Amino acid sequence: MSATAPATTGPVLADDVPATMRASVLLRQGEVEMQERPVPTPPPGEVLVRVRSVGVCGSDVHYYKEGRIGDFVVEQPLILGHEVSGVIAGVGEGVDPSRIGERVAVEPQRPCRTCRQCTTGHLNLCPDMKFYATPPIDGTFCDYVTAPAEFAFPIPDAISDHAGALLEPFSVGMWAVGKAGLAPGSRVLIAGAGPIGALTAIAARSYGATEIIVSDPVASRREQILGFGATSAVDPLDPGFDPAALGVDAFIECSGATPALLAGLKALRPGGTAVMVGLGAETMPIPVQEVMNKEIVLTGIFRYVDTWPKVIAAAQAPGVDLDALVTAEFPLEEAEAALTQVPGESSLKTIVVVSR
Structure with missing residues (x-):
């Protein structure tokens, strides 16, 4: 007031x-x-x-x-x-x-x-x-x-009213890219081309990321995600896909799948950041030596703080x-x-x- x-x-x-x-x-x-x-x-x-x-x-x-x-x-x-x-x-x-x-x-x-x-x-x-x-x-x-x-x-x-309702899941994506430390010129890998993955890709673009790679095993979703901010989409089940060759600055896991998390950790450059968004298994095996040797920051998110002004502007x-x-x-x-x-x-x- x-x-x-x-x-x-x-x-x-x-x-x-x-x-x-x-x-x-x-x-x-x-x-x-x-x-x-x-x-x-x-x-x-x-x-x-x-x-x-x-x-x-x-x-x-x-x-x-x-x-x-x-x-x-x-x-x-x-x-x-x-x-x-x-x-x-x-x-x-x-x-x-x-x-x-x-x-x-x-x-x-x-x-x-x-x-x-x-x-x-x-x-x-x-x-x-x-x-x-x-x-x-x-x-x-x-x-x-x-x-x-x-x-x-x-x-x-x-x-619109519908878009207004979607500002809440958009806030999840916006909070995730903030936690990932994205900045203009960042390269990011996002696992999962569902709604949260799509909104995270849009949020990543709003933060200035210039390369936004999304992985998903479903071909139609990979094609669809290119309309929501992704610059490229990859099939994680493709035998020719080598996540270690990516060397991205940040990885955001939106699928909740353990194999996606493990692949994303390999995709990070030394000193990169991984953010867990998707709700998967209560426990997962983590390659501790890889995390330590590459000084990877591994974190999760729980809801958001002060994201509504950002998502209203980004929308x-x-x-x-x-x-x-x-x-x-x-x-x-x-x-x-x-x-x-x-x-x-x-x-x-x-x-x-x-x-x-």
Whole structure:
């Protein structure tokens, strides 16, 4: 809120906000039900967002199929979805009511802001983080959600509702290339030509990387990735492919496949950086001597920090078309079908359309 913004002493809602809303609820592993729930009231410092588009993430599918991801277990009914755009339909106390009607993309994190991680700039590592669609916190497969006002980022007309939802996975790619230390002129290898690989390639280009090599065993994906920032695509299963010959500055692993990680470590020049993004096996064999002898920096990422301004700017750059990643749409009533669809080789992102 600006210094001259009028103070509010209670929540202010748009005239058309109803008392109840639709919600697609994961009752338990493999079972989703449409429910009617009360529309939440925005607390002080927060906004009420009328949801328009929600991207389907692999984590949503995993919670639906497995009922858990590591230590995060679905033990009670849960609304899935965390890649979200919408329109501000109400504000809580202390938030400028002129924001009502503003199109926004919502950062799904809600850190405590007081722990050591938060106060030292590592809010993504907050041990008390509340994150949409991470048990027991409800997500965004519903008509309305609340969010901290400063995490509801205005988006221009040049960014569609669907592209606004994709700013969340784009943030993952942007955070990864930042961790990789990319700079103008960098050479990078990215493993995996799926949606995160594509968004990471776009992010790498925004950082000034001049050679962006993407590996994927699927031919159609290798062809497709050339439209999303990659300068070349290679088949890691090709007997003639020698990762050690690449000598790239950075390697970003987006597939979660152990062979991809091992090949990527070989592809690094001495002193290079490897960043693990894809969620694979809980443990992997690491060539320790190679890491030590080449002084490789090996790290992972967990969400992101302060990426929304970067991805909003990058999404508007010439030649960037986030909407081109959308290969399927489902209405909210068919959210379960969105979670259970069998993706084709060229499938990238699925969007649940909540409203238009």
